[in-house]
Amino acid sequence: MNLSEIRDLIRAEAGIAGLDEYTTLIDSMINQELQEITAKSKYEVLRTSVTFTSVADETYEFDLPEDFQLVADVYFRESANDLPDRLLVAGIRGRTLADPEGAPRNYVIVGDKFQVYPYTRFYTDDAVILSYYKRPVLAADTDEFPIPSIEKAVQQLTMARMLRMVDTKRAQMAKAAGDESWRTSRAEHGANT
Secondary structure: OEHHHHHHHHHHHHOOOOOHHHHHHHHHHHHHHHHHHHOOOOOHHHEEEEEEEOOOOOOOEEEOOOOEEEEEEEEEEOOOOOOOEEOEEOOHHHOOOOOOOOOOOEEEEEOOEEEEEOOOOOOOOOEEEEEEEEOOOOOOOOOEOOOHHHHHHHHHHHHHHHHOOOOHHHHHHHHHHHHHHHHHHHHHHOOOO
16 A cells, blocks of 8 residues: 555545645654654564775764664674674663773664774774664655555554544544554564564
8 A cells, every 4th residue: 555545544534535735744644653653663674784884993983874763783894704793782872981992892872873882993994784674754645555564553543643633532442443453463573572
């Protein structure tokens, strides 16, 4: 199902089928609900990776991809021939106080930046491989819904938000139906957290 079809279903269910001025509002709500649900669970269809390569010795900070949502795995590779070592999420701002020198063992995300620590042995051409889950966005009418199992949940939750303004009882029912649909879809993705 694509964005236009989902929007039409929401309009029909909420009783605002003929009002074009709601298009942007509905699209925004659909994307908000989609991103909120996908931020709670790890859907493999959204998994991708990016490799950060050091362009100078002791590089420790990189810009996160624009579509970044959740971390899957992080690895550090000293050279193309070495097997990568898995990095662990760090505590206080990522700094390892016991051993501030060496190859990266920890990472931290600060705002839209990805940082590794320690970094004194992070040399030119070394790499950090970030496997992550993308933040899905439906922008064009023909954009297909990325995870079919949560289509109904997103529809119901969006409809509930639209109905809150005019019919509280129907909004509560739509919200409950959306929550139940999402819980049901999580069973398909049992390994997700």
